[in-house]
Ligand SMILES: Nc1ncnc2c1ncn2[C@@H]1O[C@H](COP(=O)(O)OP(=O)(O)O)[C@@H](O)[C@H]1O
């Protein structure tokens with residue numbers, strides 16, 4: 001018996017398929033190099049937060065910075081992965097940077113309905129929860145609807161969402177826009193148990209960092225401290241990446 005290999009086809013071979021390679025942002029070091037030195041720095045941050053928190057508080061944590069491009073999104077993602085390493089700990093990251101969302105992209109995933117749909121009542125919370133690929137760490141992306149962030153963030157639905165998530169997760173991390181150009185982070189900070197300010201050494205203007213802490217505290221935020229990322233870079237005042245869409 002002979003087989004005509006040239007003609008034989010496995011079932012389904014005619015159906016086109018695309019192999020999608022997931023490209024996770026290189027700064028998500030807990031994903032790429034979990035045993036590396038840089039990952040340890042995020043575990044140290046996690047440990048500090050956990051020690052601050054003997055009774056399970058602060059459980060909702062806003063991650064922000066003075067200006068754009070200081071590493072808020074990378075920090076909140078790394079922190080989420082680090083928290084998920086702890087036993088009996090589940091973390092969720094909410095991409096509250098509705099103006100320049102980046103969480104799904106940094107995870108190498110497509111944007112999908114998320115916070116804007118949930119907060120406008122267009123979708124139940126559960127449908128917005130997505131997996132990061134690591135057990136114990138989920139996220140909700142910013143969503144696809146065009147909204148006015150100022151109005152949406154002030155709504156009591158934000159509190160309802162945070163409270164509902166606290167039933168299921170040990171830590172709720174909120175990524176956010178920077179403090180100086182827009183008020184979103186201030187509005188959110190007052191409703192979170194704690195706020196962490198990311199400071200990129202040598203690029204964060206000191207004056208603006210101080211101003212951010214002042215703004216946040218005036219709005220009722222519990223500023224827990226700063227997380228310093230030590231990297232060299234361009235002067236934020238002249239760097240394209242630090243531009244931010246105007247307040248709407
Ligand atoms: N730990 C880090 N070390 C060095 N560079 C970093 C680090 N985290 C982020 N960056 C750089 O900063 C850029 C902005 O990071 P991102 O997390 O998107 O900032 P933000 O959310 O504050 O705008 C990244 O694209 C990367 O170039």
Ligand SMILES: [Mg+2]
Nearest residue numbers: 072073097102
């Ligand atoms: Mg960001």
